Amino acid sequence: MDFSYFSTHQSAVLAALLRHIEITGLTLGIGLAIAIPLGTLIARVRVLYVPILGILGTVYTIPSFAFIAFLIGFVGIGLHSALFALVSYTQFILVRNTAVGLREVDPVILDAASGMGMNGWQRLARVEFPLALPVILGGLRVATVATIAIATVAAIDDAGGLGQLLFDGYNNGQTSEIEVGAVALVILAIVADILLRLIDRLLPASRAAANR
């Protein structure tokens, strides 16, 4: 492998990496902000569960390259259309895991919570979410790795990120640039996954389950 591109373009690689992290972070932040309320809703309102997950599942199967190229026609080129596509992809996993995590909470525990005088919000915040959190975080891990991968395609949108290195390297016949971009992507994905696993271990629900 040839990493000469890295030694000659350190600041460009670093900038692309930071941009990639930024796109990923924005995607997951917006993704969670939509998915948690939506997942909570479909966990409560059972009739919505199948249709909503059906729609999100369909979106999830659209090839990313086609989706982003298609969006450029509507939203225009740039970060907006890239984010729109990336957030859409996260929804299936995040919404599903939120709903599943909430639905898996033992009804007996909910009965105890209500019986002790928690109102709906208190029960959700103090009991249901903390217990669903490991499942939600599991979804977040999958969504994070997927977003890091799909965000490379965002480069066609001129949104920047590590995908830029891959495209530029390809266009300019710079093999080293492609390799540096690819390795950076892999490292980013692995580090993100490890971080989220560590967070999972710190959750009260996970710690309680680990203690025997």
Add this chain to the structure above:
Amino acid sequence: MPGISLDNVVKTFGTDDGSAPAVRGVSLAIEEGEFVVLLGPSGCGKTTLLRMINRLIEPTSGQIFIGDREVRDFPVTDLRRHIGYVIQQVGLFPHMTVAQNVATVPRLLGWKKQRTRERTRELLELVALPPGEYLDRYPRQLSGGQQQRVGIARAMAADPQIMLMDEPFGAIDAITRSDLQQELLRIQRKVGKTVVFVTHDVEEALLLADRIAVMRTGELVQYDTPLALLSHPVDDFVRELLGSQDVLRRLSLLEITALMEQESGMAGTTQVPAGTSAREALSLLLGTGADRATVVDPQGRPLGTLTLDRILREARAAPPAPG
């Protein structure tokens, strides 16, 4: 503080005309500080009745009063925060420590941290779980019996005057159950709550209750003291319900020194103190798998040997249910 009264309470589940009511017009008065057991076979409506008191289920018709106020007059969360609630499956919050579980209602009521902490320690001591050892444990690290002790402590945290207990010992092994029953009696003597306790276990009802409300298919059949139920059952249903446990009840009245053999040649490794009932000794022997136990005096000196066989022979010799 208040007693509880139920006035012609009816609960029908479902809306179609064909559905039989789960509770059919029950009226019941529970005095302040009284321990009342709702007793009956499964499906008799006793749990439904209990859950209507803290409005986890709303009655179809009829009224429930705490003191002279109808339960519907209280904001529902307020009502529940002032009524202790204990259920068979315990329902501890698995992501919270014992201390956090017990502090649930004080936290909802906005108690100061210091006050909550002191109360939590006090309660764990009351249910015989040394606070130093148990405060920071998670529910999964506790046995079933210990979990229910925490469940009881949690229900009593804000010192409610009323406790609702739905088969709290139903999922617990016989020996631990007996311990917990004794413990509950001890606590009740100390704190004097108004308790409504649901069970299908006749022995448990007789042991714990000041008064027992016998229920069948949604109706209240008889509401009386244990002694009155045994001596004057109103019908065959009550007679059979209580009589089916006749053997065990007879054993619980028998003191073990009456059954032990003096020769101590074949001492058991299990020890039981003199004064124990034959019923408890039977539970102990069946629980440990031992076939005999050594009966000891309060100083721990052996008095004789009690065999499992002797207890069982005594049980078989018990006369059939009267009437």
